[in-house]
Amino acid sequence: MIRAIDEPSGAAENVPPLGRAIVITSGKGGVGKTTTVANVGTALAARGARVVLVDADVGLRNLDIVLGLESRVKFHVLDVLEEKASLDEALVRDKRNETLYLLAAAQTREKEDVDTAQMKALIETLRARFDYVLIDCPAGIEMGFKNAIVGAQHAIIVCTPEVSAVRDADRVVGLLPNDWRPELIVNRLRPQLVRKGKMLSVDDVNGILRLPLLGVIADEPNVIVASNRGEPLALDPTSETGSAYRAIAAKIAGEDVAAPVVREPSGGLFAKFGTLFGGRG
């Protein structure tokens, strides 16, 4: 059993250590937050860890679809917070992993309906029962974002190699608590475009963000297919993307994993890029 490693066991021997709550966020939408949560969560659970995935995108939930669990969702986060259902009733067990659970978002409610203090308490409750609580943050930096980060101790920033995604990610890092050390996943990299100088490289992206690099995921059409089918690639032993997600999970679990190998030199074509963030604004 993989245990969270950042919580000291403390003096009280009988109190089990709390799990880690990690928010997956980005600022910009559509960069792959939900896909990342589903795949990293699946990979962590496949290692034997107890994992719960929390969809914090009230009104626009999608994590249930990506996991293929949409028809099994009976209750959601707001039902639990409003005591219309117990936590056990609302947790949906994954089809493939015994130790993986989903807590779905409400689809027909508003983000403003979630009470921040209650959300924090809920994440704390989940940390007592699970090794990892992965929180799927909505796009943007409004109320939904604030409620998604409130119970977490750690953040993973997902960013694609696009100037707009990098700018939004940079903004989000600035909004996280000062004592956090968020880690970066560069998603949807197309090495052949980087080689042609038509896409930012991992170094270009991280030259701006300057975060510890947790992983690099290449762009492949299979991700769309897998999402539409509700079958995370992390379980596919033949998929390179799946193996990249498994490496990220291993790193989160505290294993010493070699740095991601997808590194491409930038052609110097993005000289303009460096000035984007220094301007007025």
Add this chain to the structure above:
Amino acid sequence: MSGRRIVVTSGKGGVGKTTTTVNVGAALAKRGHKVVLVDTDIGLRNLDLVLGLEKKIVFDLVEVIEGRCQLRQALIRDKRFESLAMLPAAQTREKEAVTEDQMKAVIVELAESADFVLIDCPAGIEHGFRSAIAGAAEAIVVTTPEVSAIRDADRVVGKLQAAGLPFRLIVNRVRPEMVKTGDMMSVEDVCEILSGELLGIVPDDEEVIDTTNRGEPIVLDETKRLAAIYDKIARRLGGELVPFTNLDEPGFFGRLKTLWKVG
């Protein structure tokens, strides 16, 4: 006569709202219309980057609303097009800095001296969405052929209908070869689920990544296949009847024919 006020929205982020706003707006401007693009994504603005005008920003939408400058002072003219201007969002403020009524007043004022005001909506359906649609009289819903994007678009369509805004659909990032193999939903499927009228079909094209990073709208280069597609969308928006069959990828309609045969 006052110009058209159109919000470009989607629910899900990253489906191409900003790219659509820029390219449809630029295509309209190329056809001689007077166009203003408004970035309402306060705190996470990007329209300026996609247009390549980020260094020219002096004032922004919030400063206009707070009376710190005149509306015309905040407008940035795009010199590559005769009649295209942009109103940037504030980057270091919150969406709550602007109320729905304030946004509506700005959009209505812009429409007094423009043919088209295109409003780039933030992702989500929170306050930023509500103020972005407040000043609009019609909507373009952008979606991709993915289950999650369509579910989010469906939520947004419900909200637009509740607000009394008519909408048309742009299906973005279609990959005909994946539609053919059954790995991607067809445009017909998408329109049927959302029961909306189709305004445009835009194929997935890696050129968009490059031109976005460079801040050069793809419609600037008439040799690009997407330039012709955005021009057709602009014509349809202007009221012309432009058929979908001539230019769009044969794959979509290949699939449609098979569906008819089966059905």
